[in-house]
Amino acid sequence: MEIHQGGILKSTKDRLSSALHRAYSELMGFARNPPTALRDRSVMFIDGENILLRYEAMVAAGRRSSGIIKHSVGRYVWDEEIFSSPRECPYRICYYTAAAGDDDALETLRSEIAKLHFGGRSGTERFSEGTLTPFVFKKEVRRTKTKSVDINLTTDLLRTAYSGAVEHVIVLSGDGDYLPVYEEVMRRGVRVTVGAFSSGLNPLIPPRVDLFWDLDLEFFARLPT
Template sequence: MQYKTIVLVDGENLVQRYQSLVQAGRVPIKTVDHERDCFVWQKDILNEHGNNDVVRVSYYTTVVGDDNKIYEIKRKISESIFEFTTISSQEWSGTLVPYVFKKEKQNSKSKSVDINLTIDALKYAYGTSIDKVVIMSGDGDYIPLLREVMSRGKMVQVYAFSDGLNKEIFCNVDDLFLLDDLFFEPND
């Protein structure tokens, strides 16, 4: 069965966890696209778990800088692609939809990503056109959201890096996929 799927990416969380793994010595694979502190992506990220009919991939992040910097990041994100193969072996691709919010200082906390991602996830959960919601984040703050989306009869998957992954997520999703092997060379 093919599931109509929406993908919501907490770019802040992914970037932070990715950069932490790089700092710990992991070596990124060549196909990783990374912009320090605001963006990380790998076009084959959705190809590993193939029963998705991906309708949209929304990428939420924050940026420190002026309007030109924000536009530059939006453009970079919107030019990034995702690829996946359907159950019937058809190959599809699309581009990411950017949601970029301004942040005053690099070390300051912003709730813009969490709030907007949550609102969008709830819209899809209460609608009837989506079967599955994929959240890309290992942040435990999303656990109540994951439970609510599941209570609406939607399948929920989480894609996250092992670094900083809240262990309670395992108990609150249909599937959890670790991203480490998709972004980094194998550990020796």
């Protein structure tokens, strides 16, 4: 994915009219359900291809998973207990991925992802705050990474930042190609948290976002000291 200040960012700015802002807010549910609590001012975006690739690489290297991990090999991965309190949960979690196959195969994957919960455990009590919102795109070859995920996640992330409906975005991806997008979002006054695995992490990400979230600690058992 190649993103330049004079390219996709500028063209996206030019297209974001006030009418589009209103339409997008309604689509995301903000206009119908105005956010009130702090958690309602944040949205998470997951690069499912990146997260799955890095998770499976770490499992292949011998790391043992922990938590309530929902994993379908080559399709998706998610931790249903990733948050430690309901207040940490975002308003919505958007999961972007791509898959080979016909329309029925894509719809099956979309339905499976839509059943995945997000929540966590506070003490001995488990809580669930909602389910993932899937965005599944078609690709021709199973083992290749597509541009569809990168482009659509970037577009939705920028639209969300420009809508003025959120104060905080969380992106799960270790891909450094999103860095110019993060910088643009932060210039809009929106706080950016990025979560990623150590495997394949672009080292420029942690120092250049507001907060870095080490997903190794959420998805895997601690390494012996």
